[in-house]
Amino acid sequence: MTIQDETIFRRRLTRHMDELRWLYMELYNDEGMFDQLCADLHRFAEARGDALKARDLLREADPGWYQSQELVGMMLYIDNFGGNLKGVRGNLPYFTELGVNCLHLMPFLNTVPERSDGGYAVSDFRTVRPDLGTMADLESLTAACHAKGIQVCMDFVMNHTSEDHEWAKRARRGEQEYRNRYFFYTDPAIPAEYEKTVPQVFPTTAPGNFTWLEDCGQYVMTTFYPYQWDLNYRNPRVFNEMMGNFLFLANRGMDIIRIDAVPYIWKQLGTGCRNLPQVHTIVRMMRMIGEIVCPSVILLGEVVMEPVKVVPYFGTVDKPECHLLYNVTTMCTTWHTVATRDTRLLRKQLDSVNSLPRQYTFLNYLRCHDDIGWGLDYGTLRSFGMEEIPHKKYLNDYFLGLTGGSNSRGELYNDDPVTGDARFCGTTASLCGVEKAAAEGDASALDRALRFDLTLHAMMFLQSGIPMLFSGDEIAQTNDYSYKADPDKAADSRYLHRGKMRWDLAQRREDPSAPEGRIFRGLQTLNEIRRHSPAFSPSADIWTLDTGDDGLLSIGRYAEGQKIIGIFNFTEWDKRVTLPYDRGVFTEMLTGESYTLQDLTVPAYGFYYMEQRF
Ligand code: GLC
Numbered sequence: 001m002t003i004q005d006e007t008i009f010r011r012r013l014t015r016h017m018d019e020l021r022w023l024y025m026e027l028y029n030d031e032g033m034f035d036q037l038c039a040d041l042h043r044f045a046e047a048r049g050d051a052l053k054a055r056d057l058l059r060e061a062d063p064g065w066y067q068s069q070e071l072v073g074m075m076l077y078i079d080n081f082g083g084n085l086k087g088v089r090g091n092l093p094y095f096t097e098l099g100v101n102c103l104h105l106m107p108f109l110n111t112v113p114e115r116s117d118g119g120y121a122v123s124d125f126r127t128v129r130p131d132l133g134t135m136a137d138l139e140s141l142t143a144a145c146h147a148k149g150i151q152v153c154m155d156f157v158m159n160h161t162s163e164d165h166e167w168a169k170r171a172r173r174g175e176q177e178y179r180n181r182y183f184f185y186t187d188p189a190i191p192a193e194y195e196k197t198v199p200q201v202f203p204t205t206a207p208g209n210f211t212w213l214e215d216c217g218q219y220v221m222t223t224f225y226p227y228q229w230d231l232n233y234r235n236p237r238v239f240n241e242m243m244g245n246f247l248f249l250a251n252r253g254m255d256i257i258r259i260d261a262v263p264y265i266w267k268q269l270g271t272g273c274r275n276l277p278q279v280h281t282i283v284r285m286m287r288m289i290g291e292i293v294c295p296s297v298i299l300l301g302e303v304v305m306e307p308v309k310v311v312p313y314f315g316t317v318d319k320p321e322c323h324l325l326y327n328v329t330t331m332c333t334t335w336h337t338v339a340t341r342d343t344r345l346l347r348k349q350l351d352s353v354n355s356l357p358r359q360y361t362f363l364n365y366l367r368c369h370d371d372i373g374w375g376l377d378y379g380t381l382r383s384f385g386m387e388e389i390p391h392k393k394y395l396n397d398y399f400l401g402l403t404g405g406s407n408s409r410g411e412l413y414n415d416d417p418v419t420g421d422a423r424f425c426g427t428t429a430s431l432c433g434v435e436k437a438a439a440e441g442d443a444s445a446l447d448r449a450l451r452f453d454l455t456l457h458a459m460m461f462l463q464s465g466i467p468m469l470f471s472g473d474e475i476a477q478t479n480d481y482s483y484k485a486d487p488d489k490a491a492d493s494r495y496l497h498r499g500k501m502r503w504d505l506a507q508r509r510e511d512p513s514a515p516e517g518r519i520f521r522g523l524q525t526l527n528e529i530r531r532h533s534p535a536f537s538p539s540a541d542i543w544t545l546d547t548g549d550d551g552l553l554s555i556g557r558y559a560e561g562q563k564i565i566g567i568f569n570f571t572e573w574d575k576r577v578t579l580p581y582d583r584g585v586f587t588e589m590l591t592g593e594s595y596t597l598q599d600l601t602v603p604a605y606g607f608y609y610m611e612q613r614f
Helices: 003-028 031-047 050-060 078-082 085-090 092-098 135-147 166-172 189-197 236-250 277-293 307-314 328-340 344-354 378-383 388-399 428-432 434-439 443-462 481-485 493-497 503-510 515-532
Strands: 073-076 102-105 124-128 151-156 160-162 210-213 218-221 228-230 256-259 298-301 324-326 361-364 411-413 423-425 466-470 541-544 552-559 562-569 575-577 585-588 594-596 600-602 607-613
Touching: 003 031, 003 236, 003 277, 031 236, 031 277, 050 135, 073 078, 078 085, 085 092, 085 135, 092 515, 102 256, 102 466, 124 135, 124 236, 135 151, 151 236, 160 166, 189 210, 189 218, 218 228, 236 256, 236 277, 256 277, 277 298, 277 307, 307 324, 307 328, 328 344, 328 361, 328 388, 328 428, 328 443, 344 378, 344 541, 344 552, 378 388, 388 423, 411 493, 423 493, 428 434, 428 443, 434 443, 443 466, 443 515, 443 552, 443 562, 443 607, 481 493, 503 515, 552 575, 562 600, 600 607
Parallel strands: 073 102, 073 466, 102 151, 151 256, 256 298, 298 324, 324 361, 361 466
Antiparallel strands: 160 228, 210 218, 411 423, 541 552, 552 562, 562 607, 575 600, 585 594, 585 607
């Protein structure tokens, strides 16, 4: 390292040393392993490329860069979108055309195709799946993205490895050093004891939390699929090695590391094995390790839990953990609102997000690669007269298209025969009615469905946080049923909404009369508005308004002399509304037309972005 780089490294290390050592000793009480970790940090800092080091310095000077109103993300599967890493690189202008400048590349590390869980069963953290390319391709992609002002996000699957990972293979062969990296038990009593308190993640597709390994006469802990072996973070070797993998990947040019399934990483007999205090110690250490070696890289926590469990993953203002978290409650509450046409719970949810400190930044999304789970605020719903079990049944029936005047098409996911619980899958367009209307050749239903699709996106864009689109949703892609013919995927209905990018349909993205063009051009406009309007600043005031009609949701934003009032109609009826305190003339930002908000008609499933300047 140059003297200058060495000085920078020391400065960053010194800043965190006391706390890092304290937390490490609290968890592991092992000086030797701590020294080894520090030596690794130095090694990865030394190996970091010059362009990334320059990025680190810039972002240290602008630590809130990721809160920018210019950031709009998209998640995509490399093979579905571009065939391989080179194909994605060749198609970067597509994102720029749409106004997307942050790509979450879905898992691309080595995995065994028939046991991959969509790439979340990693067999080697340091190589790319061969059909997608090489680490060199990845580095050229991240460099090309950076040159175009595009950020790159990848998954770091830290809770488990695949059973095909070198460690797992050696553990299987009986090497104690490697068995100690997982949870192995000969005595069935211990797994049985765990099962008493640990809930199931995949009750239908992978019941139970342990897998019996016939060949070694042992049980191994497998919270997710049987081929995903849980890592034992009580072992400092596991922590150190996994931090090495994290930094290795960060050094390939990542801007955002999504820490997958992070609430699960610490296990303790007699507990639910989720969100234990030690998880927060580990995430806090990761945050400091990142700030020491690669401060331009931020952490996105995947915490699919109820709100009181999610927010602690931001840490505190003095001791932050994740930079970004998924806004999972708003996501599922949005779909609840679609099915009920009752915006009360969503308004309450947005109010609670708006009351959090502004540095807590959420990633907003309508749907992702996973199912939609009904993690709603049932206490509040009960006060509206909606009970949990029948309401979940109503929601699932609604999105199956069976009840409530629904136009949705989707499929259940992991319906639990014991609890009667189920989650849900489908693309945004299919859930909004596009698939059904197109199949029935009903032009006016299609028009309404597309309008609703854009309305939901517009509502998501206006919320506090960063919007994340799902590849294909920008051209209203519908469900892909082909997974049913693939024996490795057929049991997992999440593949319904993980279809191949339909480039044939994307050809029509500039045609305003085509469904693809309507959504694509609509999103382009929303992106433009978001990027250029002062009221979208991350420090803007954000509030919800009482519309006097539960079918309508209204969100206000204000900054620097610009006020935007968004009004969203969740019903199939045109609605008249008066917002008594918002007087004077407003300009609708998509059409440029003038309105007052006194006796305004909001079209069925439609929305307005009303603007006033002061
Ligand atoms: C995360 C991923 C999901 C995967 C699971 C196990 O929740 O989003 O797709 O199945 O982790 O790794």
